[in-house]
Amino acid sequence: xxxxxxxxxxxxxxxxxxxxxxxxxxxxxxxxxxxxxxxxxxxxxxxxxxxxxxxxxxxxxxxxxxxxxxxxxxxxxxxxxxxxxxxxxxxxxxxxxxxxxxxxxxxxxxxxxxxxxxxxxxxxxxxxxxxxxxxxxxxxxxxxxxxxxxxxxxxxxxxxxxxxxxxxxxxxxxxxxxxxxxxxxxxxxxxxxxxxxxxxxxxxxxxxxxxxxxxxxxxxxxxxxxxxxxxxxxxxxxxxxxxxxxxxxxx
Amino acid sequence: xxxxxxxxxxxxxxxxxxxxxxxxxxxxxxxxxxxxxxxxxxxxxxxxxxxxxxxxxxxxxxxxxxxxxxxxxxxxxxxxxxxxxxxxxxxxxxxxxxxxxxxxxxxxxxxxxxxxxxxxxxxxxxxxxxxxxxxxxxxxxxxxxxxxxxxxxxxxxxxxxxxxxxxxxxxxxxxxxxxxxxxxxxxxxxxxxxxxxxxxxxxxxxxxxxxxxxxxxxxxxxxxxxxxxxxxxxxxxxxxxxxxxxxxxxxxxxxxxxxxxxxxxxxxxxxxxxxxxxxxxxxxxxxxxxxxxxxxxxxxxxxxxxxxxxxxxxxxxxxxxxxxxxxxxxxxxxxxxxxxxxxxxxxxxxxxxxxxxxxxxxxxxxxxxxxxxxxxxxxxxxxxxxxxxxxxxxxxxxxxxxxxxxxxxxxxxxxxxxxxxxxxxxxxxxxxxxxxxxxxxxxxxxxxxxxxxxxxxxxxxxxxxxxxxxxxxxxxxxxxxxxxxxxxxxxxxxxxxxxxxxxxxxxxxxxxxxxxxxxxxxxxxxxxxxxxxxxxxxxxxxxxxxxxxxxxxxxxxxxxxxxxxxxxx
Ligand SMILES: Cc1cc2nc3c(=O)[nH]c(=O)nc-3n(C[C@H](O)[C@H](O)[C@H](O)COP(=O)(O)OP(=O)(O)OC[C@H]3O[C@@H](n4cnc5c(N)ncnc54)[C@H](O)[C@@H]3O)c2cc1C
Ligand code: SF4
Ligand code: FES
Numbered sequence: 001x002x003x004x005x006x007x008x009x010x011x012x013x014x015x016x017x018x019x020x021x022x023x024x025x026x027x028x029x030x031x032x033x034x035x036x037x038x039x040x041x042x043x044x045x046x047x048x049x050x051x052x053x054x055x056x057x058x059x060x061x062x063x064x065x066x067x068x069x070x071x072x073x074x075x076x077x078x079x080x081x082x083x084x085x086x087x088x089x090x091x092x093x094x095x096x097x098x099x100x101x102x103x104x105x106x107x108x109x110x111x112x113x114x115x116x117x118x119x120x121x122x123x124x125x126x127x128x129x130x131x132x133x134x135x136x137x138x139x140x141x142x143x144x145x146x147x148x149x150x151x152x153x154x155x156x157x158x159x160x161x162x163x164x165x166x167x168x169x170x171x172x173x174x175x176x177x178x179x180x181x182x183x184x185x186x187x188x189x190x191x192x193x194x195x196x197x198x199x200x201x202x203x204x205x206x207x208x209x210x211x212x213x214x215x216x217x218x219x220x221x222x223x224x225x226x227x228x229x230x231x232x233x234x235x236x237x238x239x240x241x242x243x244x245x246x247x248x249x250x251x
Numbered sequence: 252x253x254x255x256x257x258x259x260x261x262x263x264x265x266x267x268x269x270x271x272x273x274x275x276x277x278x279x280x281x282x283x284x285x286x287x288x289x290x291x292x293x294x295x296x297x298x299x300x301x302x303x304x305x306x307x308x309x310x311x312x313x314x315x316x317x318x319x320x321x322x323x324x325x326x327x328x329x330x331x332x333x334x335x336x337x338x339x340x341x342x343x344x345x346x347x348x349x350x351x352x353x354x355x356x357x358x359x360x361x362x363x364x365x366x367x368x369x370x371x372x373x374x375x376x377x378x379x380x381x382x383x384x385x386x387x388x389x390x391x392x393x394x395x396x397x398x399x400x401x402x403x404x405x406x407x408x409x410x411x412x413x414x415x416x417x418x419x420x421x422x423x424x425x426x427x428x429x430x431x432x433x434x435x436x437x438x439x440x441x442x443x444x445x446x447x448x449x450x451x452x453x454x455x456x457x458x459x460x461x462x463x464x465x466x467x468x469x470x471x472x473x474x475x476x477x478x479x480x481x482x483x484x485x486x487x488x489x490x491x492x493x494x495x496x497x498x499x500x501x502x503x504x505x506x507x508x509x510x511x512x513x514x515x516x517x518x519x520x521x522x523x524x525x526x527x528x529x530x531x532x533x534x535x536x537x538x539x540x541x542x543x544x545x546x547x548x549x550x551x552x553x554x555x556x557x558x559x560x561x562x563x564x565x566x567x568x569x570x571x572x573x574x575x576x577x578x579x580x581x582x583x584x585x586x587x588x589x590x591x592x593x594x595x596x597x598x599x600x601x602x603x604x605x606x607x608x609x610x611x612x613x614x615x616x617x618x619x620x621x622x623x624x625x626x627x628x629x630x631x632x633x634x635x636x637x638x639x640x641x642x643x644x645x646x647x648x649x650x651x652x653x654x655x656x657x658x659x660x661x662x663x664x665x666x667x668x669x670x671x672x673x674x675x676x677x678x679x680x681x682x683x684x685x686x687x688x689x690x691x692x693x694x695x696x697x698x699x700x701x702x703x704x705x706x707x708x709x710x711x712x713x714x715x716x717x718x719x720x721x722x723x724x725x726x727x728x729x730x731x732x733x734x735x736x737x738x739x740x741x742x743x744x745x746x747x748x749x750x751x752x753x754x755x756x757x758x759x760x761x762x763x764x765x766x767x768x769x770x771x772x773x774x775x776x777x778x779x780x781x782x783x784x785x786x787x788x789x790x791x792x793x794x795x796x797x798x799x800x801x802x803x804x805x806x807x808x809x810x811x812x813x814x815x816x817x818x819x820x
Contacts, residue, residue, distance in 0.1 A: 014738060014740075015738075015740045016738070016740070017738070033490055033491075033579075041692075044692060044743075044744075045690065045691075045692025045693065045695075045696070046690070046692060046693075048735055049690065049691065049692065049734060049735035049736055049744040049747075050735045050736035050738070050742075050744060052736075052741050052742070052743045052744075053743070054288075054292075054743075055458055056288060056292050056294065056457040056458050056459045057292075057294065057296060057297045057457045057458075058457065058458070058491065058493070059297055059491075059493045059494075059575060059579075060574075060575075060578070061296050061297050061382070061385055061571075062288075062291075062292045062293075062294075062296045062297065062457065063291065063292060063296075064288065064292050078578055100428060100740065100741050101740050101741040102741075104741050107289075111289070111405075114393075114396070115396045118396075118397070119393040119396065120351065120352060120393050120394045120396065120397055121350065121351060121352040121394070126350060126351075129350055131342075131343040131344075131346040131347045131350065132342045132343045132346055133305065133306055133307075133308050133342045133346075134309075135346050136306075136346050136349045136350075136355075136361075136362060136363055137349065137350060138360070138361030138362060139357055139361050140357065140359065140360075140361045141356075141357045141358075141359060143361075144354055144356075144357055147354070148354060151354050151386065151389070152382075153389075154291075154296075154385070155289075155291055155389075180393075184352070187352065189350075189352065190352075
């Protein structure tokens, strides 16, 4: 039996060489259990070692391998060729990000925004609280449920790529950063909400987000950043009213 | 070329590296973390099952019991002083992670939950559903963002350790984004570069687990150790090697052979599915050889049956297992058993350190999976390594910081010159010489196949000798490799070539001690030497690099309390 094949049209951009991105088509053997990432690795190993992309875990948890697959942001280690076969698959770098090279995008902006929202537990006794057997900050399972979903973010950037607001207003903190801020705000162990809210409330773009929810649709980990944004907006509005009546205080 | 200067450099942004960085920052020194991927992409992220610590002494657990389980699991070559230190510190570290925000799974009263794990005689594995490593890594990475003293160099690849005047003085690394080589000077350097499971074709390890740190130390003259002991995990998905966590058995899952029998009753009757990994993996291969495996596209497999746990338990305790099985093999574990087979998972070996994480090269330290501090011996117990990353990450970070504080600034020009040399030599080898014909992807594939064929669950002297020959030939082929990519921006092919060079070096360092260790112990099962030999081999291999290949010496294991006995479960 003749080997079945599939075509991949891949965006190439070599700084210093290409003025703009060009697309290049490769035809490779088709395997029904291969993901798009396997196909890219096959091309790199056999056809063109200069094709550049990021990947590591191959199990949908490290967040490295996000790309546009037929125009939709996807983890390429979880996008199966069989869902596209026999048609050609179009692979492009994640939309809304500057391209460093080929399928590799620049996520510095997110890394800065992540740090800005203070994604860590803030409380007075953090340095002094004893550790060891019996010293956990107790938290009932229901209290874990309050933030669990928002702690599932793998920083894959698919949501930024799908977000129309981020596309127009790059200063927007964006879905994942807000979801992570919300994750810590909702954590019963945390006292840092008042340090985070000004960063989020004053952020460009949050008021332009109109619950389109594209971010939640593409999110591979069901983080539902859209709901985090809406809840944060509500809280920010409340805080704003409160701030007129009284200065920032402990919650 | 400007030189980046820090008191302490840490190579690796996984759990061990970041834990070390925080401990060092708390000592007041300036810390640089260099990582070839963004820290949250490090392979710690894929750990599923949990971290062991005696945090529920109220349930009858004790540090002595944890220590004994670990020593017995190691087949009696763990260094017992190191084990005792780990079990005593583990509860503090695990609760420290809780204070930093880790979403550990909880009991109704708000205390942290513990689950059963292989080789642990009581429930003591703390977990965050079945995404423990993911939550630990993101929690600690995010926590590290509060320290101004920690500076990160993300997506920088370390190519060399800088050694001057008999001490490690930093590293050379290139920035993937620009391709620029640079010297990083430091008064102490910690390797926390993770494992090398990618030496094998069928592995749970990510693409980045190429053992770079081990090769860096080995080349710089610091011995590596116990490389003959890679761990085979019993339950990988056929084809991809994606891990189905041992927690699936910890929660009560069964392993069945073709006939539907819980075959482990023949091999580990008292522990059954919760026996140690080395013994279970061997039992599975034996069953395959005797025709009791289920034949499949990627060889024989066994069935991991979770159906009796019920949908609710699977969803609350093992949601990721369900997601992975559904996505990658099209099986819903609520309704059907999952196909699994033994898969390379973890490297017990690493850069030899003492209990402080110090290697034999002054100024150079190691921790986490890239270190061989003496905890794991011939077989690591599942859920001990996340704990190891915390406990020895913290200790090594603190001690290396203290050394850094006491060490005067060194001269920079010698380091700068070494970095410039490395830059020139690398470019000459891979960019200027264009006569080669070999592709790195193919040499890598062949290496992984050799390891798969000869350095598996069962080994023979003959097979290992053949492996050594073939690895030598592959090293020869590597000299003729030609890169398609000669550009500077994000050249992943150059990085791949340097990683492959490391892998080829390490492959030999696995095979040689495996050949010389003429016994079966823990994860090394020699068909030609089926028994354990405490007379000759109750200890560690110490492997040094010579022009003719690896040289092996033997070092006795440290015994404090527990004399070796027959290992039966
Ligand atoms: C699928 C899976 C599941 C597991 N589950 C468990 C579990 O449930 N419990 C448990 O205890 N253990 C588990 N383990 C083992 C455990 O996760 C690892 O041993 C541990 O996370 C290793 O952490 P580390 O910090 O040492 O290294 P890693 O997390 O692997 O980090 C290595 C770091 O080094 C950097 N690096 C490497 N080379 C270079 C270079 N040349 N230049 C610059 N940077 C470099 C990388 O960028 C990375 O940041 C599991 C392992 C796997 C693969
Ligand atoms: S919120 Fe979802 S889509 Fe966005 S970065 Fe996190 S995991 Fe990815
Ligand atoms: S490679 Fe890690 S998420 Fe795809």
